[in-house]
Amino acid sequence: MPTTTLLLLLALTSNCFADIYLHNPRGSNNRLNEKSANRRNANRCFDSQNNNRGGYNVGDKTNQAFTAETGQHRMRYFQSGPTSGRGKSTLLLEWTNQHGCGGNEDTDPHKVNCNLVMQYMCQPQQGGPADDRDKLRNGANTLRQDYSPLNNARELRTETQQQKQNRKNGNVKSDRALQESWEWYDKCRIRQRNQGLFTADQRLRTNNGLGYSAAIYTRQNPNGNRYGYECPEERDYYPYWHPTDWKDIAIMPFNTSLCNWYQSESFNVKKQFECIENYPNSNNVRHRSRWNNEADCQSNGGQWIGFTNYLEYAPQLTTETACNAANGNAASPRYIWGIPHDALATRLQSRCLVALPAPDCVTAPWTRDNHLGNTRVGQASRYLWTLPHFPSGKEHNCIIRIRYNISTDDYDPFKTNSSHNENRVLGIQSPVQQNPNIDIGAGNSPLRLAINTAQYGRTFQDRSHVIKLMPRPAGLESSTIHNINVRGKRGNIVQTYPAVEYDFIPNDIKIKANDLIHFQWAGSNTHNNGNPAGDGQAGDAGEGTRGTDRNNIAQIRDKMENFPVPFENSTLWKNAELIWSGVGQPSSSSSEDIAVTMASAEDLFMHVCLKI
Numbered sequence: 160m161p162t163t164t165l166l167l168l169l170a171l172t173s174n175c176f177a178d179i180y181l182h183n184p185r186g187s188n189n190r191l192n193e194k195s196a197n198r199r200n201a202n203r204c205f206d207s208q209n210n211n212r213g214g215y216n217v218g219d220k221t222n223q224a225f226t227a228e229t230g231q232h233r234m235r236y237f238q239s240g241p242t243s244g245r246g247k248s249t250l251l252l253e254w255t256n257q258h259g260c261g262g263n264e265d266t267d268p269h270k271v272n273c274n275l276v277m278q279y280m281c282q283p284q285q286g287g288p289a290d291d292r293d294k295l296r297n298g299a300n301t302l303r304q305d306y307s308p309l310n311n312a313r314e315l316r317t318e319t320q321q322q323k324q325n326r327k328n329g330n331v332k333s334d335r336a337l338q339e340s341w342e343w344y345d346k347c348r349i350r351q352r353n354q355g356l357f358t359a360d361q362r363l364r365t366n367n368g369l370g371y372s373a374a375i376y377t378r379q380n381p382n383g384n385r386y387g388y389e390c391p392e393e394r395d396y397y398p399y400w401h402p403t404d405w406k407d408i409a410i411m412p413f414n415t416s417l418c419n420w421y422q423s424e425s426f427n428v429k430k431q432f433e434c435i436e437n438y439p440n441s442n443n444v445r446h447r448s449r450w451n452n453e454a455d456c457q458s459n460g461g462q463w464i465g466f467t468n469y470l471e472y473a474p475q476l477t478t479e480t481a482c483n484a485a486n487g488n489a490a491s492p493r494y495i496w497g498i499p500h501d502a503l504a505t506r507l508q509s510r511c512l513v514a515l516p517a518p519d520c521v522t523a524p525w526t527r528d529n530h531l532g533n534t535r536v537g538q539a540s541r542y543l544w545t546l547p548h549f550p551s552g553k554e555h556n557c558i559i560r561i562r563y564n565i566s567t568d569d570y571d572p573f574k575t576n577s578s579h580n581e582n583r584v585l586g587i588q589s590p591v592q593q594n595p596n597i598d599i600g601a602g603n604s605p606l607r608l609a610i611n612t613a614q615y616g617r618t619f620q621d622r623s624h625v626i627k628l629m630p631r632p633a634g635l636e637s638s639t640i641h642n643i644n645v646r647g648k649r650g651n652i653v654q655t656y657p658a659v660e661y662d663f664i665p666n667d668i669k670i671k672a673n674d675l676i677h678f679q680w681a682g683s684n685t686h687n688n689g690n691p692a693g694d695g696q697a698g699d700a701g702e703g704t705r706g707t708d709r710n711n712i713a714q715i716r717d718k719m720e721n722f723p724v725p726f727e728n729s730t731l732w733k734n735a736e737l738i739w740s741g742v743g744q745p746s747s748s749s750s751e752d753i754a755v756t757m758a759s760a761e762d763l764f765m766h767v768c769l770k771i
């Protein structure tokens with residue numbers, strides 16, 4: 160129906176505000192500690208395609224704005240306990256997405272086909288990458304990491320391991336954010352792009368100095384812009400067809416009939432391949448190759464190798480037999496013998512790895528078009544993540560990533576490929592055209608539609624700052640741990656938008672006797688929300704020193720009231736027992752002390768486990 164089509168186009172093309180914003184844990188949208196309402200650098204870590212105003216500052220550790228990353232507070236969550244099914248730790252992820260999602264295709268169709276992909280990436284705090292240049296971090300400034308490309312085919316052929324190392328050493332700065340590794344981006348810029356993909360009438364550049372078009376050029380990124388060390392082809396497509404550093408948490412397709420496919424194609428459970436070549440006159444393997452498929456790889460002297468995704472190493476299981484045998488016990492983790500995908504190592508060695516489960520797959524929550532709003536149940540979109548358990552007992556530094564991907568029914572998102580790309584010579588017209596003129600039967604006046612084919616079928620993204628997944632304190636292995644955090648930031652609705660105002664998350668929770676609650680929040684000292692404020696309003700309406708962001712918790716007698724009750728009248732804290740508290744956090748266990756601490760929140764961040 161024409162009216163439907165028109166509405167749809169309006170929905171998709173008013174994209175000065177498009178977007179997905181992660182609210183818990185607070186998403187960065189590439190912000191770090193800006194005092195301005197606008198983020199400073201949209202290219203800092205990843206391509207969000209979001210509005211400049213979104214995102215939350217990283218937490219500070221003290222009442223001073225940090226000068227080095229050691230002055231930041233990383234949100235920390237206890238891992239789940241060791242025995243499957245018991246001792247779960249749950250973290251409620253919350254986000255808003257703009258163009259709508261969900262809905263039954265037959266009875267309640269949505270204008271867009273949509274899928275959401277939630278993932279995480281981790282490194283152990285101890286025994287992680289040997290080189291500091293490879294460590295996950297937020298950085299202490301908003302600059303993007305540097306990158307020096309190989310300039311021509313000769314350099315591509317002849318670069319030695321030392322030359323590669325020099326290039327990397329010159330690029331990677333310790334005080335800037337690092338999410339994907341330098342090698343990941345270099346690999347992407349050198350690997351030919353997948354030529355089977357639908358690129359509509361976009362002209363993807365080939366000019367990367369190497370004489371071919373690489374995976375940094377996609378329909379959505381035809382000019383090859385760089386965002387941190389993210390690989391544009393991997394960003395735009397899921398499931399990706401080469402090994403990546405990401406582990407899948409959950410997929411939310413618009414139709415769960417796609418779940419079997421997603422769950423079996425996920426890199427969590429399926430090997431992915433890439434072409435491996437050696438350095439010239441060396442047995443050491445390179446991190447990169449031009450070839451993106453088995454035939455090209457082998458005919459050019461490479462090895463087409465399958466890599467395995469995993470939770471962490473299992474170094475205690477040294478042989479394949481021991482690795483497989485350890486799988487027998489239902490109470491133990493599942494193990495897999497394979498070549499770890501992040502093999503920066505100079506040789507390809509199989510080893511025993513803790514296996515990942517297939518991602519969860521559930522219907523996407525229904526949300527309304529062009530509103531960063533609620534689902535039908537009156538709250539923002541949410542997913543309850545059961546945190547992993549790392550059998551090594553190691554603390555891990557991690558990043559959470561959420562992508563929101565929309566397409567329309569103007570072309571079949573799964574069957575449209577390179578054979579439908581605009582090609583004047585072959586007389587092929589792309590099913591969607593840039594800003595087309597449409598004949599609506601009005602004589603000589605066509606209707607011009609605003610369609611950007613680089614954004615027609617489009618992926619948005621947000622990521623958390625670095626968080627920690629902590630081993631549980633002794634004695635708490637089988638407790639259920641619920642995480643309660645504060646989401647949102649200081650200011651009124653127009654000052655904070657498209658971020659949100661404060662709330663606890665979850666703000667309604669049912670727990671069993673003996674369950675534990677991990678209360679945690681972190682403040683910022685640079686939350687001025689000043690100019691430039693882009694297309695919104697600057698300011699940080701609220702009480703307290705300007706530019707500060709602080710939280711606390713006090714009991715009210717009834718949901719309908721606003722004044723906190725005195726301790727004598729409170730019930731919440733009367734039986735509260737302090738089970739655990741972080742370094743520098745209150746260790747006194749009297750209920751009164753707990754109540755006072757929680758209400759006054761003298762410390763900038765709160766990090767305690769309570770039984771209530």
Ligand SMILES: *[C@@H]1O[C@H](CO)[C@@H](O)[C@H](O)[C@H]1NC(C)=O
Nearest residue numbers: 262263264265413414415416
């Ligand atoms: C999902 O797709 C199947 C097959 O195309 C269709 O029969 C079904 O109605 C769809 N389900 C929903 C909830 O839209």
Ligand SMILES: *[C@@H]1O[C@H](CO)[C@@H](O)[C@H](O)[C@H]1NC(C)=O
Nearest residue numbers: 354355356574575576577578
């Ligand atoms: C493109 O899709 C068609 C079916 O729509 C299929 O026959 C063809 O093999 C595909 N081509 C590529 C390059 O994937």
Ligand SMILES: *[C@@H]1O[C@H](CO)[C@@H](O)[C@H](O)[C@H]1NC(C)=O
Nearest residue numbers: 394395396397564566572618
């Ligand atoms: C987005 O959807 C398209 C289909 O329209 C698919 O090819 C692509 O892999 C999806 N990307 C992500 C990140 O989900």
Ligand SMILES: *[C@@H]1O[C@H](CO)[C@@H](O)[C@H](O)[C@H]1NC(C)=O
Nearest residue numbers: 716722723724725727728729
């Ligand atoms: C506290 O409890 C006392 C005794 O029940 C009652 O008189 C008083 O009104 C209560 N105060 C508040 C603020 O609830």
